[in-house]
Amino acid sequence: MIEFKDVEIKYGDFVAMKNLNLKVEEGEFFTLLGPSGCGKTTTLRSLVGFVDPSSGGIYVNGKNITNLPVEKREISMVFQSYALFPTLNVYENIAFGLKVKKMAKEQIDAEVRDIAKKVDLSDEQLLKKVSELSGGQQQRVAIARALVLKPSILVLDEPLSNLDASLRVQLRNELKKLQKKFGITSIYVTHDQEEALTLSDRIAVFNKGVVEQVGTPYEIYNKSATEFVCNFIGDINKLDKRILEKVKAQSNKPLVVTKDGYLRTERVHSAVKTMTTDFVRLKAKVVEVEYYGLYTKYTFSVDGAAIKNIEKEDGMTKYSIGDEADIFINVNDIMQY
Numbered sequence: 001m002i003e004f005k006d007v008e009i010k011y012g013d014f015v016a017m018k019n020l021n022l023k024v025e026e027g028e029f030f031t032l033l034g035p036s037g038c039g040k041t042t043t044l045r046s047l048v049g050f051v052d053p054s055s056g057g058i059y060v061n062g063k064n065i066t067n068l069p070v071e072k073r074e075i076s077m078v079f080q081s082y083a084l085f086p087t088l089n090v091y092e093n094i095a096f097g098l099k100v101k102k103m104a105k106e107q108i109d110a111e112v113r114d115i116a117k118k119v120d121l122s123d124e125q126l127l128k129k130v131s132e133l134s135g136g137q138q139q140r141v142a143i144a145r146a147l148v149l150k151p152s153i154l155v156l157d158e159p160l161s162n163l164d165a166s167l168r169v170q171l172r173n174e175l176k177k178l179q180k181k182f183g184i185t186s187i188y189v190t191h192d193q194e195e196a197l198t199l200s201d202r203i204a205v206f207n208k209g210v211v212e213q214v215g216t217p218y219e220i221y222n223k224s225a226t227e228f229v230c231n232f233i234g235d236i237n238k239l240d241k242r243i244l245e246k247v248k249a250q251s252n253k254p255l256v257v258t259k260d261g262y263l264r265t266e267r268v269h270s271a272v273k274t275m276t277t278d279f280v281r282l283k284a285k286v287v288e289v290e291y292y293g294l295y296t297k298y299t300f301s302v303d304g305a306a307i308k309n310i311e312k313e314d315g316m317t318k319y320s321i322g323d324e325a326d327i328f329i330n331v332n333d334i335m336q337y
Contacts (some may be wrong), residue, residue, distance in 0.1 A: 001026040001185055002047065002153065007056035009042050016042045018209045020056070024187065024202075029179050031188045033196040034206030035232070040189050043206070044155055047187065048075050060152065076146035078156040082138055084130045090116075090141050091126040097149045115148045119178060135167050136174060143178060154179075155187045160195065172198060193233050197221060205229050221264075227337045230262045235308070237263040239334065242305045243282075250280040253331040260336070265297065267333040268309035270318065270325065278330050282307075286323045300327055 002024040009017040017039045024030045032040035045051040047058060049070035057066045065073050084093050091112055098108045116126055119140040130138055139159065146154055159175075160168045176199050179186050190196055196203050197217040204214045205228075213225040224230035239247075239261035248255045255261065272279055284307065288299035291313075298319055300307045309327065311318055319325060 003059040005057045007053045010054040027183050028201045029186045031196045031200040031203045038206040039209040040206045074152045076151035078142045078159050080158045082142040094145045115144045119144045153185050157189045235265045247280050251331045262335045265308045266310045269328040272328045279328050284327045286319045
């Protein structure tokens with residue numbers, strides 16, 4: 001569907017994107033994830049046509065669109081701020097692109113009302129100013145304005161980043177439902193790992209103009225391909241030589257103690273149902289307790305080295321600071337690079 005072939009993007013002498021090769025399948029919800037300045041928005045803008053690659057090509061359904069004007073690419077964009085027109089009502093916002101295309105008034109009316117119904121905007125809401133709508137309703141207007149043009153591709157540049165946490169979660173779920181409903185190929189840009197994991201069919205993790213890994217949310221989280229991806233996604237324990245030597249002494253797994261190991265916090269266990277040969281037991285002491293409501297995060301000291309774990313909250317205090325405890329690690333969960 002969408003393919004970047006050997007794409008390089010420069011701003012003067014600065015190389016923002018190096019030799020990008022990336023494929024997005026039709027109907028996918030594909031996320032470009034990474035920290036600020038990593039090249040994800042630059043990649044998005046090159047697809048839309050706002051930025052010209054210095055070399056390489058961008059293809060949609062086998063057609064080279066690298067030098068095609070923005071208006072001929074059949075790509076609609078939802079911006080971070082939604083970029084709605086405050087002086088126009090909802091109906092006029094949605095109809096704007098159709099008017100630019102000089103469509104007949106009756107057809108515009110039919111198209112606007114059809115898409116409004118599909119994104120759950122009522123006839124009453126169509127007559128309101130966008131400033132009178134909630135954040136969720138404004139998002140639906142922005143998506144309706146994009147979809148009414150019947151694009152082949154929808155791109156979304158951090159559309160939830162300006163919202164508070166609870167609204168962000170609500171709209172995230174709504175956005176995923178809308179994307180599945182329309183089945184449109186969607187490219188989503190975010191720096192929020194949780195957002196990427198919950199929304200995406202696949203994710204490309206960017207770092208300093210390079211794609212470190214492309215995979216499903218499960219693969220990105222559980223089978224991180226590089227040290228950067230491992231550290232960027234989720235909460236992680238860094239295991240130094242002291243810990244790795246203790247683990248290796250109880251296991252036949254080929255750990256390299258001269259390299260750091262990485263272990264997700266939820267993969268540190270306070271108990272195991274069956275003590276198989278994959279598990280090792282470490283003597284630890286509780287040095288910190290953080291209560292989050294749904295779970296509690298404990299920091300243990302193992303011979304001076306810190307290991308964190310997460311326990312689901314069941315209404316009972318498991319440990320207090322200063323308690324001695326056994327913790328268990330499945331050696332297969334340790335990642336090394």
